[in-house]
Amino acid sequence: MNAVTAQLPALQVVIPLLGAIIAAFLRRGTLAWAWAALITALTPVIAFAQLHQVWTNDTISYRMGGWPPPIGIEYRVDLLNAFVLLLVSLVSTIMMPYARRSVAHEIDGDKQAWFYCMYLLGLAGLLGITITGDAFNAFVFLEISSLSTYVMIAMGRDRRALVASYQYLIIGTIGATLYVIGVGLLYLVTGSLNFADIGTRLAEASAAYPRPVLAGLAFLFVGISLKLALFPLHVWLPNAYAYAPSFATAFLAATATKVAIYLLLRIVFSVYGVAIDLNTLPVSTVLYPLSIAAMFIASILAVYETNLKRMLAYSSVAQIGYITLGIALMNQAGLTGSVVHLFNHALIKGALFLALGAIVYRAGTIKLDDLGGIGRTMPLTFAAFVFAGMSLMGVPGTAGFISKYYLIVGALDAGLWPIAFLIVASSLIALVYIGRAVEVAYFRPIASAPANAKDPPLMMLVPILVLTFASIYFGIDTELSAGVASRVAETLLGGLK
Amino acid sequence: MGGFENFFAHYNYVATIVLMVAGLYIVIARGNMIKKLIGLMLFQTSVYLLYIAPGKIIGGTPPILDANFTIYSNPLPHVLILTAIVVGVATIALGLAIVSRIHEAYGTIEEDEIIARDDQE
C-alpha cells in the first residue's frame, strides 16, 4: 500500500498519459469512451488522496526517476495545486458519462477513439502542468495539453472549427514560446528550473541582474495570459469554444483556463513573491485595468452575442477577469475569492456548456433566435441552465455569490470601494445576458428547432444536474471550496517577502 | 564596457532578438497560413538559440567526465532544447495538417478570403 501511495504524484500524470496511448488503439468509439471514463475516474481518487495528505501533513515532494531537485524534475504538491488537481480531475470525471452520446452525435465513428485519445492527453497535460515543480516540465505539459486541445477543437463539425483551431494554435504557440523565453531568462540568472529553487535564488539574482528578472516576469506573464485568455489576449477563445465539439468545450471551459491561472499564481506568488516584494513589481498595476476591462467589455460583448456558446465564451473571459482581479488585490479575502472562483466557475461553466451541448444534441442549434420555447420542451436541461446562470450572476445562496462576496470584502479591505462597486455592477450584466436567454426560452412561442426536442438521455442529463447542483450547493456548504481556498490564500500570502 | 563592445559581446542575444522579432512579424503581417507557420517556426527557433548559446563555455569540452578536463559545457540546455525541438516539430506538423484540412474545406489558405467566405454565409 505504502509503495503505491509514495508513487501517487507520478501516477496522477502517468495513468492518463499511458491511457491516451491505449485509447488510440481502441478502434470502437464506445470502447474508447469506456476506457477514457475508467482512466478519468482514477484521477480524482489520486487527487483526493493527495489533497488529504497535504491537508493533514505537509507538502509532497516526489523525485521523478529518483533524481534529487534541482537537477531532477520534482513533482511538488502543496495545497494550491492539490486543490486544482482535484478540481480538474473531479469535473472531468463528472462530465465523462455525458461524453458518450454527445461525442457519438458530433464526431464520426472512426474518429471517436482519436478524440478520446486527445482528451486523455489533454487531461494528462493539464494535470502535469499542475503537479510539476519544474518550470520547463510545465512547458512540455503545457504543449501536450495545447496540442491535444487544437486537435479536439479541429474535430468540431463546422468548418470554422478548423480556422478556430488554427488561430488558437498560432496564439497558443506564441504564448507557450513566450513562457519558455521567460523560463530561459530565469534559468540564465539563477541556473535553476525548479520553481521553489528559483524562488530561493531569485532575490540574489535580482540584485545582480534586475533587468533580466523583470523581463522574465514580463515574458512569463504575457505567455500565461495568452493561455488563460486575459483580456485583451482572449481573441482566440470565443471561436475555439463556439466551434469545438460540445464536450470538448465544456471540458476546456471548466479546466484549461483554470490550470493556466494556477500557473500564473505559481509564478507570481511562489517564484517571484517569495524573493521580491510584489508591491515593487507591476503585477497589480497591470492586472487591475485589464481585469476590470474584461469584466465589463467581455460581458457587454456577451450581451450582443446570439450564438449561445460564444455568449458563454465571452462570459468566461469576463469571469476570468474576476479571478485575476482577486490576484491583483493581493490580500487574504481577495485571493481567497480568486481561488474559490476558480473552483466555482469551473462548476458553473461546466454545467452551462453541458446544458448547451444537450441542446445541440436535441435541437441541433444554439442560435438564440431559433430556440424559442426551448425551456418548455427541454424543462430539466434549461432549468439547469437557469440555476447555473443564477450562480454565474452571483445570486446569494449560490456558489457564485461566495466568490463575489470574498472579492468585494477583499476590495473593501484594500480600501478600494469603487472596485467593490464595479464588481457588483458588472455582475448585473450577467443578469442581462442570462435573462435574455431565459426570455427566449420561456416566453417565446415554441420554434421549429426545439419543437420535437426533449430532455436528453439520463447519461447526459445527470452530469448536467450534478454540476448544477454543485454550483448551488457550494454556495451553502463552502468547506471544500472557500475553506480550502482561504488556507491556500494564507499559504500563498504567508510565503511572500 | 562601452555600449558598442557590449553589443558585440552579446552578439548571440542580438541574433536571438532579430530572429524572434522577424518570426513574430511574419506571423502578424502575413495572411497566408503556411507563411504564418514559417514565421512561427522562426520564432521558436530563436528560443533554441537563447538557451543553447549560454550553455557553451569558451574553451569548455563536451560534458564527458575525464581527469584531464575541468571545464565542461553545460549539457542541460541541450537536453531541454531537444525536447523543445520535438515540441516545435509536433506543433508545426499539426499546424500544417490543419492548414491542409482548411484548404480542403475552403479551397484557400489566405486568411482574409476565408473570413470573407465565412461572412457570406
Add this chain to the structure above:
Amino acid sequence: MLAFAPESLVIAALTIPLIGALLIPLFHSAPNARESVTLATAGALTFTVWSLLPHVLAGARPAAIDIAVVPGLNIAFSVEPLGMLFALIAATLWLVTSVYAIGYMRGNDEPRQTSFYVCFAVALWATMGIAFAKNLFTLFIFYEILTLSTYPLVAHKANGEAIRAGRIYLLILIGTSMVLLLPAIAWTWVLAGTLDFTSGGILNGKTTPFALCALLALFAFGIGKAALMPLHFWLPAAMVAPTPVSALLHAVAVVKAGVFTILKVVVYIFGIETLAYAGSGTWLVYAAGFTVIAASLVALRQDNLKARLAYSTVSQLSYVILAAAILTPISAVGAAMHIAAHAVSKITLFFAAGAIYTAAHKTEISELAGIGRRMPCTMGAFAIGAISMIGLPPTAGFLGKWFMLSGAMQTGQWLPVAIIVVSTLLNAAYFLPIVYTAFFEREPAAHAVGAEAAHEHGEAPLPIVIALIFTAAATIGLFLFPEVPHALAKLMVGG
C-alpha cells in the same frame, strides 16, 4: 390542540411552502387536486404561523437552523415581533389570495396555471425566510429568491408588454440589491463584524455620522422593493401580472418585504437611537416625504385602475419609510401598524380591481360608471379599502397614521406632519372619485361604448367575492381589534 415546540414551528413555516411548491407540479393534469394542494399548503402555513404567535407574545424568540456558510455569514432564523407580524400578514393573506386566485385564474382562463401556483408558493417561502431571518445575510438570500420567483409571475402573460415589464422588474430589483444593498451589507460587515439583527443596533459608535448617512442611503435605495422614488417604476410596470399577483405580492409580500427590511435595518442594524443621535436619518424624511407626495400626484392622473393603485402603493410604502425616519419608538410602532393596515386594505382594492376585470373586462376608471350597482359587494369592499387608504376611522388605515402623527408631534417634527396631512387630502382626491363614479354615475347606454363593453354581468365568481369580503371585513376588524399588531409592534421597540 397539540402543542408544538416553537422551534419546530419555525422550521415548519420555512418548509411548508417549499413542500407545496414541489407537490403542485405533480398534480399538473388534475387542476382540482392542484388547487387543493395550494389551499392545504396555505392553510397549514397560516395555522403554523398563528400557532407561533402566543410564544412570541409571551416574549420567546424561537430560533432555528444555523448554518455557517463562510465565517461570519450564517444562514440562521429567529422570530422577532416585527417578523412575526409580517409572517402573520403574508401567510393569512396567502390563504385568502389562494381562494381568490382559483376564481380569477379559472374565470379568465389563464395559461400555465401550474407554474403560476409553483412560483407563488416559492415566493411565499421566500417571504417567510425574509420574515424570520436572523441576520442580514439570510434576509438578503431570501430577498433575492423573492425577486427571482416573482419574475415569472410578472412576465406571466408572455406578450411584449409583460416581457418588457419583467425586464424592468428584474433589472431594478436585482440591480439595486446587487449594486447598492450588497455593498451596504459588506460595508456593515466590515464595520461591525456581525450582521445579526440586534436590539438597539450594531453600528453604535462604529463610524462617523457621515458614513452612517451614506450607509443608510445605500440601504434605503438598495432595498428597491420599498419603491422609494426614483426607483419605484418597477412597481407600476409589474401590474401587467395577473391580479392575484398584484394583490398579494405587489401590495403585500414583495413591497412589504421592502419596507420591512428597511424597518429592520433602521431598528436592528442602525438602532433608532444611534441614528437619531447622529442625525443621519434626516434626509430620509425628505426622500420619503417627496415620494409620498409625488406618487400621490402621479396616481391622480392615472386612468388605469391598477396603475392608480400601484402609485398609491408607492406612496403608502413611503409612509412606512417616513415613519421609520422620524426615529421615535412610537412612530416605529406606527410604521409596523401601517404595514398591517395597508396590507389588508390594498389587497381589498386589488381584489376588487381583479373582480371588475373578471366580471366586466374593464380596466380603466373612466369605464366604471355605474358599476357599483351591478357589483355591489365588490364596490362596497372597494369603498372600505379606499377609506382605509385615506386613513379615516373605522378602518385600519387610521391607526397607522395616528401613531405616525403622534411620533412626529412628540418630537416636534412638523414637516412629516405636513406631509401626512397633505397626502391624506391627495389620497381622498384620487380614491373618492372612483367610488363616486361607480355608485353615483349612470352607466352609459349600450350604443355609446359598443356592444362588447356593455355586456350584461353581475358579481365576479364566488371565490373572488368571498375573498374580498373577507379582506374588507379584516380592514374594519383590524381597527376594532388592533391588539395583535399593536402588541407585536410595541415588543419590537422594546416597549
